[in-house]
Ligand SMILES: [Zn+2]
Ligand SMILES: [Zn+2]
């Protein structure tokens with residue numbers, strides 16, 4: 001590493017982050033810049049880690065790396081995907097999956113804000129920032145403070161943590177206020193926007209988030225996108241967490257905690273005790289409602305498809 005070149009990435013990175021967090025709380029500030037600054041700050045910290053590995057790694061095309069260009073800043077720097085990949089493969093950094101997911105969330109919101117002028121509300125931003133930093137602070141401590149790239153007494157870093165404590169209190173305070181209403185909700189789902197467990201399913205199309213104080217359109221689609229990683233489950237050879245709903249037959253029937261089920265299409269919310277699997281020959285253990293005769297005996301039955309098959313067999 002060339003000691004004459006000081007890119008100030010750590011300093012600028014922490015500065016961007018602290019500015020971003022500070023402005024979330026100011027009513028007149030443009031939240032768009034909070035998102036952009038936060039994203040830029042985190043990218044700079046990650047780039048510093050690559051730079052510590054070798055300066056050429058912050059060039060997108062390592063073959064093009066050149067110290068003069070590095071000094072003048074006239075180069076295409078590493079893009080996000082390559083940055084993460086190099087940190088994993090070359091620097092041997094193990095990222096918490098939740099941290100990667102939250103950084104991904106930030107990237108998406110930042111791009112939306114830049115291209116479509118759409119910005120989430122301050123409350124939603126705070127809630128997500130609190131969660132992002134739950135994973136980012138330990139990462140900064142182990143990867144940047146312990147090796148001495150950032151001082152633990154760094155003013156910006158201390159300031160960031162102060163703001164976060166305030167946000168945390170604020171978010172918890174809001175949740176406490178909502179608790180009474182939430183107690184009356186039968187099945188509470190996690191919100192794909194603010195990430196809090198504060199969503200009530202209203203009907204086939206709508207859900208309402210108490211924390212966001214908003215109806216969420218296309219809830220099932222957003223929920224599946226955010227929380228049900230069907231692709232990697234299938235790739236891992238695992239089963240999809242989505243089943244065919246015994247009520248509406250859409251494949252949006254989700255098991256929340258091993259006991260409570262909910263259909264993201266029709267809102268049916270049976271629990272494990274009300275369900276059983278069909279043992280008929282025509283389906284692949286389809287979930288069906290348990291049936292009991294009047295004297296409480298379990299009534300053996302099959303799904304519609306299998307019943308139909310027996311009738312015509
Ligand atoms: Zn929400
Ligand atoms: Zn359904």
Ligand SMILES: [Zn+2]
Nearest residue numbers: 278283303306
């Ligand atoms: Zn069946």
